[in-house]
Amino acid sequence: MTGRSNSPRTIGGPDEPIVYVVDDDVSVREALRNLFRSVGLRVEVFGSGAEFLQSKLPDVASCLILDIRLPRLSGLDFQADLAKAGIHIPIVFMTGHGDIPMTVRAMKAGAVDFLTKPFRDQDMLDAVTAAIERDRSSRNEAKIRSDLHALFATLTAREREVMALVTSGLMNKQIAAEIGIAEITVKIHRGNIMRKMAAKSLADLVKMAQALEIQRPAPPQ
Amino acid sequence: MTGRSNSPRTIGGPDEPIVYVVDDDVSVREALRNLFRSVGLRVEVFGSGAEFLQSKLPDVASCLILDIRLPRLSGLDFQADLAKAGIHIPIVFMTGHGDIPMTVRAMKAGAVDFLTKPFRDQDMLDAVTAAIERDRSSRNEAKIRSDLHALFATLTAREREVMALVTSGLMNKQIAAEIGIAEITVKIHRGNIMRKMAAKSLADLVKMAQALEIQRPAPPQ
DNA sequence: GAGAGGAGCATACTTAGGTTTAGGATCAGC
DNA sequence: GCTGATCCTAAACCTAAGTATGCTCCTCTC
Structure with missing residues (x-):
């Protein structure tokens, strides 16, 4: 109709x-x-x-x-x-x-x-x-997909990195260790990511990452 | 190879x-x-x-x-x-x-x-x-998909219901209100779900729910 | 060289998530 | 009538997540 x-x-x-x-x-x-x-x-x-x-x-x-x-x-x-x-x-x-x-x-x-x-x-x-x-x-x-990409484009490089690690299931402290920063900083990034992507929950963000086919970057070696 | x-x-x-x-x-x-x-x-x-x-x-x-x-x-x-x-x-x-x-x-x-x-x-x-x-x-x-279904089959009806709500992004207290049980009970179900599905994180569980095409049950009216 | 934006960190605090222990209630099947 | 499974709950406790304030440092741009 x-x-x-x-x-x-x-x-x-x-x-x-x-x-x-x-x-x-x-x-x-x-x-x-x-x-x-x-x-x-x-x-x-x-x-x-x-x-x-x-x-x-x-x-x-x-x-x-x-x-x-x-x-x-x-x-x-x-x-x-x-x-x-x-x-x-x-x-x-x-x-x-x-x-x-x-x-x-x-x-x-x-x-x-x-x-x-x-x-x-x-x-x-x-x-x-x-x-x-x-x-x-x-x-x-x-x-x-294009609307989602527009949101994703507003993320900084660091935020994208953190988003990939968050949606792959790592805890904040693990992410912090992985990229060599403090856990509190990961939390800040994470908050920014949720706001910029307009995600209402982690589940939401994970689904967005799936739709965007975001892969967790392979750790060096 | x-x-x-x-x-x-x-x-x-x-x-x-x-x-x-x-x-x-x-x-x-x-x-x-x-x-x-x-x-x-x-x-x-x-x-x-x-x-x-x-x-x-x-x-x-x-x-x-x-x-x-x-x-x-x-x-x-x-x-x-x-x-x-x-x-x-x-x-x-x-x-x-x-x-x-x-x-x-x-x-x-x-x-x-x-x-x-x-x-x-x-x-x-x-x-x-x-x-x-x-x-x-x-x-x-x-x-x-079939391996995942085998795991999903081990869940009780209640656990499946909670899994759908968890992976749709609701908080434990919201789930508790939605189905009329205490928040602590939701936490117990949630723990059982994670163990039975062998999910290492919430992100993991959300991806499983996606693969299983689990839909959040429509609330009555 | 001032300002903006990004990245990072610390402290303090609140809320959400999760486990353990210890129960009670119901129901199916033997 | 006993057993086991399922569902439900409480209390106590711990960890993870998220927010706010305030600060430093760096870099790029105007």
């Missing part, structure tokens, strides 16, 4: 998911645009991967419909380029004449689905629904 | 990975048997899925090579049956005449690879190597 509207035709709201279509065939683009608009999805179409890359991508759940056979750059190579560029968007491939190795490569690289033309409208809609749902949850997780 | 032998031909050791081959064509079975043995892999071959199910599977890293077109039960259906039966083994499919929808279905269901006949020996070996590696790490994780 996103509220704000009961209409399935709500298009263009700031939080509405977007379907990007990249295909060199204008008739395919228009057919897909109509299909997605008919179910109330916001659509952006492009004639090439380059065009898609030049557009700015709003920060909302989205997915990409890609023809495997694009004129300049194949869909598979474009998928690889996106991954290298750090753009993670669920991809649904379409193909008129694909083969199994292509399919395997695409799926191994994380494609959501791989549809053969002609496909049923419902199959495409199902794939897009799954893709957007996948993007929604991965965006959620990314948001949580 | 598994040690014990420098020979790549070590076959049949108790910790050696196993490749299972299920194909109704005896010549395919023998060709694959020879291929895998030539690189020192232990192999078991079967003419049907039923035969494979009747054999006992040792607890070592393994993978399954499956023809998509089996006489009685298709490879895809067999894959689904294995999943339903709780048998999780990485599958490498082979096909002489598969299509893209089959490939997509197999990959979505977790297949490691999907090779078209005739395939190059090296492609099969690469797929098997990846599959066994996947099984090895998933077995490792499963082992850790």
Whole structure:
């Protein structure tokens, strides 16, 4: 329930998911645009991967419909380029004449689905629904991690060191011995860490350390 | 480095990975048997899925090579049956005449690879190597979870309840108020929990609770 | 060269966590 | 009816954690 509207035709709201279509065939683009608009999805179409890359991508759940056979750059190579560029968007491939190795490569690289033309409208809609749902949850997780990283970034080097040791289960006195400072100083750092990370309890901090994949630094030798 | 032998031909050791081959064509079975043995892999071959199910599977890293077109039960259906039966083994499919929808279905269901006949020996070996590696790490994780569950099973109902509240970050007095007992009793439970779970610190216990996916029980209303 | 920020330490104090000892109450199973 | 397990509690005691005040020293920046 996103509220704000009961209409399935709500298009263009700031939080509405977007379907990007990249295909060199204008008739395919228009057919897909109509299909997605008919179910109330916001659509952006492009004639090439380059065009898609030049557009700015709003920060909302989205997915990409890609023809495997694009004129300049194949869909598979474009998928690889996106991954290298750090753009993670669920991809649904379409193909008129694909083969199994292509399919395997695409799926191994994380494609959501791989549809053969002609496909049923419902199959495409199902794939897009799954893709957007996948993007929604991965965006959620990314948001949580990034918020946590922002807090972690406010820690000083010493505080990070102490945080790793605290969340690995060491007592203050052990930490003090390990890094060669007084126990009282560890307590001060620890208090600062809790405040800066907005942790309400040690359990909280341990979970944050887990999410941040903070490792206890190996002691020298 | 598994040690014990420098020979790549070590076959049949108790910790050696196993490749299972299920194909109704005896010549395919023998060709694959020879291929895998030539690189020192232990192999078991079967003419049907039923035969494979009747054999006992040792607890070592393994993978399954499956023809998509089996006489009685298709490879895809067999894959689904294995999943339903709780048998999780990485599958490498082979096909002489598969299509893209089959490939997509197999990959979505977790297949490691999907090779078209005739395939190059090296492609099969690469797929098997990846599959066994996947099984090895998933077995490792499963082992850790199961050991943890065994410890958790020794806790009484009350201890589990307290563990959930402790690892959610509540103080002893808050836990006592929440479940209506004295703080001293919470401390006793807590001590028992630490001992039974073999946790060396609270941080340790929190990580265990995370791995066990223990949720704090919702307070009534 | 003044100020800010980080790191460190001491003293003093409060609260939280944890153990031991010693019980009482309930319930299942033999 | 006895035994063992579980749950609960109290008193006494000790250790760990956390906070506040006040100070030194160093380094980087304006």
